Amino acid sequence: xxxxxxxxxxxxxxxxxxxxxxxxxxxxxxxxxxxxxxxxxxxxxxxxxxxxxxxxxxxxxxxxxxxxxxxxxxxxxxxxxxxxxxxxxxxxxxxxxxxxxxxxxxxxxxxxxxxxxxxxxxxxxxxxxxxxxxxxxxxxxxxxxxxxxxxxxxxxxxxxxxxxxxxxxxxxxxxxxxxxxxxxxxxxxxxx
Numbered sequence: 001x002x003x004x005x006x007x008x009x010x011x012x013x014x015x016x017x018x019x020x021x022x023x024x025x026x027x028x029x030x031x032x033x034x035x036x037x038x039x040x041x042x043x044x045x046x047x048x049x050x051x052x053x054x055x056x057x058x059x060x061x062x063x064x065x066x067x068x069x070x071x072x073x074x075x076x077x078x079x080x081x082x083x084x085x086x087x088x089x090x091x092x093x094x095x096x097x098x099x100x101x102x103x104x105x106x107x108x109x110x111x112x113x114x115x116x117x118x119x120x121x122x123x124x125x126x127x128x129x130x131x132x133x134x135x136x137x138x139x140x141x142x143x144x145x146x147x148x149x150x151x152x153x154x155x156x157x158x159x160x161x162x163x164x165x166x167x168x169x170x171x172x173x174x175x176x177x178x179x180x181x182x183x184x185x186x187x188x189x190x191x192x
Contacts, residue, residue, distance in 0.1 A: 008045070011035065013068065016055070017175070020067040079175070080105075081118030083168050095123040100161045101168055108137045109154045113146065122153065129154040 008030075015021060015029045027042055037045075046066050050057040058065045080101055088094040098120045102110040109129040112122055129137075134154045141148050174180055 008035070009049075012046070012049070016066060016068050020058070020065050022060075022063040022065050024063070026066065075117065076172070077102075077114060077117035078119070079172060080168060081120055083171060085119065087164065087168070091121065092124055095120045096125060096157045096159055097161050097164060099123050099126065099155045099157045100159060101165050103156055104162075104165050105169065106140075108140060109133060109156050111137070111141065111148045111152045111154050113148045113152050114141075115155075123155055123157060125159075126155040126157050129156055 011030060011033055012026065015026055021029070023039060023043055023046060026046070027037065027039055030037060030042070046055060046064075047057070049055040050066065050069075053069055056067045056069045058067070081098065084094050084098050084101065088097055095115065098115055098118050099110045102114055102118075115122060137154060138148050174183055
């Protein structure tokens with residue numbers, strides 16, 4: 001199976017963000033994702049990433065364990081898009097949720113360019129944005145280094161996804177601050 005380098009790299013980073021992993025553990029995780037690689041190919045790839053400074057390689061006999069070398073995180077759009085797509089399988093609702101999350105996070109209308117960065121399509125139900133508000137939002141993005149085509153549509157949604165926003169943004173904060181070890185992932189149940 002042919003794997004694009006960017007896709008393999010993204011999967012490796014995704015798994016290493018969860019925890020440091022040995023080559024065999026990483027190979028099993030990639031296989032669960034549908035990517036069966038020969039262990040020697042994966043070893044060579046990981047060593048190359050370690051030599052370029054992207055990954056750290058530790059010798060923990062009998063294995064080598066790899067971890068992310070820098071705290072470089074995913075782009076906020078990619079990260080929020082992934083979280084939304086895991087949370088909401090319905091594409092139309094996921095698009096509206098993406099607009100809501102971004103409009104709450106940035107306190108402004110959201111452009112289609114931003115939704116593409118999240119990996120979602122345009123919402124079918126949305127509120128129109130006035131020309132002045134759209135121009136102001138475009139100027140903010142351009143100042144941040146994000147180019148938005150002049151014809152790019154701009155969206156606001158009226159639906160309230162506040163509870164989902166709280167969960168998504170708290171997950172994002174926990175991930176970016178490296179606080180996952182402080183969070184209880186499952187509820188403890190007492191047996192009577």
